[in-house]
Amino acid sequence: MMEQALFYLFSAIILGFAIMVVTTRRILRAAIYLLFVLGATAAIYFMLHYNFLAAVQITVYAGGIVVLIIFSILLTSKMEERLEVPALRKMLFSGIVCAGGAFLCLHTILTYSFNPVVETTKPSDVKLIGEQMLNYGANGYVLPFEVISVLLLAAMVGAIIIAKKGKPQNP
Amino acid sequence: MSIPFTHFLVLSTLLFFIGIYGFLTRKNLITMLMSAELILNAVNINFVVFNKYLYPDQLHGHFFTLFIIGIAAAEAAVAIAIIINLYRNFSTMDVEEIDQLKH
Numbered sequence: 001m002m003e004q005a006l007f008y009l010f011s012a013i014i015l016g017f018a019i020m021v022v023t024t025r026r027i028l029r030a031a032i033y034l035l036f037v038l039g040a041t042a043a044i045y046f047m048l049h050y051n052f053l054a055a056v057q058i059t060v061y062a063g064g065i066v067v068l069i070i071f072s073i074l075l076t077s078k079m080e081e082r083l084e085v086p087a088l089r090k091m092l093f094s095g096i097v098c099a100g101g102a103f104l105c106l107h108t109i110l111t112y113s114f115n116p117v118v119e120t121t122k123p124s125d126v127k128l129i130g131e132q133m134l135n136y137g138a139n140g141y142v143l144p145f146e147v148i149s150v151l152l153l154a155a156m157v158g159a160i161i162i163a164k165k166g167k168p169q170n171p
Numbered sequence: 172m173s174i175p176f177t178h179f180l181v182l183s184t185l186l187f188f189i190g191i192y193g194f195l196t197r198k199n200l201i202t203m204l205m206s207a208e209l210i211l212n213a214v215n216i217n218f219v220v221f222n223k224y225l226y227p228d229q230l231h232g233h234f235f236t237l238f239i240i241g242i243a244a245a246e247a248a249v250a251i252a253i254i255i256n257l258y259r260n261f262s263t264m265d266v267e268e269i270d271q272l273k274h
Contacts, residue, residue: 007174011182018186018209022193027202034205037186041212044179048223053236057215060240065208065247072251073201076258086196094195102188109180116176116224132230133237141234148241155245163252165259 007047013040025082027073035066052126179220187213199264200254204247211243 017036024030038061045054086094136142186209193206215236222232254264261269 001173003173007178011178014182015185015189018189021205021209022189022197022202027199030202030205034208037209038212041216044216045219048219050219050223050233053219053233056237056240060244061208061212064244068247068251069201069205072254075255076201076264083197083199083202086198091196094192097195098188098192101191102184105184105188106181109177109184114176114225117227129230129233133234139229139231144234144238148238152241152245155249159248159252162249163255 003047007044010040010043010047013037014044025085027077027083028070028079031066031070031073034069035062038062038066052129176220176224179216179224183213183216183220186216198266200250200257200266200269201264203266204250204254208243208247211239215239 014037017033017040021030021033021037024033038057042054042057042062045051045057132139133141133145190206190209190213193209194203197203197206218232218236218239222230226232257269258264263269
C-alpha cells in the first residue's frame, strides 16, 4: 500500500515537472524542473531495488548533466528574458502528433498480454554487476564497456576543442 | 509485485511524448537538449522495468541503461560545447537564426 502510494506520488512528480520543463518560459527554472524529474526517476529505480543504477542516475544526471546545463544557461542567457511562447498553430500540431502517438502506444501496451514473472525480489548487488560488466564470456559486457570508455574520451577531447577560443585572426 | 507492470510503461510512454512535444515546440537550443534528456530518461525507465519484471534473472536492461546514461553525458558535453561556440559567433540561442555550422 505504501509502495503503491509512493509510486503514484513519484509518477505524478515526474509527469508534472516534465510538463513544466517543456512549457515554462524561464529557462533556468526549466533546468531545475528537469532536476526534479531525474531525481524522481532515481527514486523509482530505488523502489525497484536497482540501487546501483539509482546512484548512477543521481551522480551522472543530477550531478553532471544538470549542472552542465545550468552552467551553459548562465553563460548564454540573460536572466530577465523570457522564452517566447510558440505559435498556436505549432503547439496545436505538436500536441496532436504527441497525443496521437501516445494514444497508439498506450493502446498497444494496454491490449498486449505481458507475462510478468512473479518473484522479482532478487536484489542486484554491485558485485554481480561488476563481474558481468567486465566478463568476456557469455552475458559479458566488456566490449561495450571499452567502446564507451573510448567514446567518453573522444567526447571530452572534442568538447574541449570545440569550445576552445580560436586564435584571434591576424589581418 | 503490488504495482501493475503496465503502469510503469504508461508512465514512460507519457514522459516520452512530453519530451517529443518539447522537442517540437521549443526553439531554444538548451531547452531542446533538455527535452532530449527527458526522452532518454523515458527510454531508461522502460529498459529497467522490462528487465525487472520480464527477465529478472538477467541484467541486460540494467547494462543498457548504464550505457545510455554514459552516452547521454557525452552527448550533453559535446552539445554544450557546440552551443557555447555558436553563442560566441551568433549571440543567440534560437535555432531559426543559427543556420550555418561553420562560421
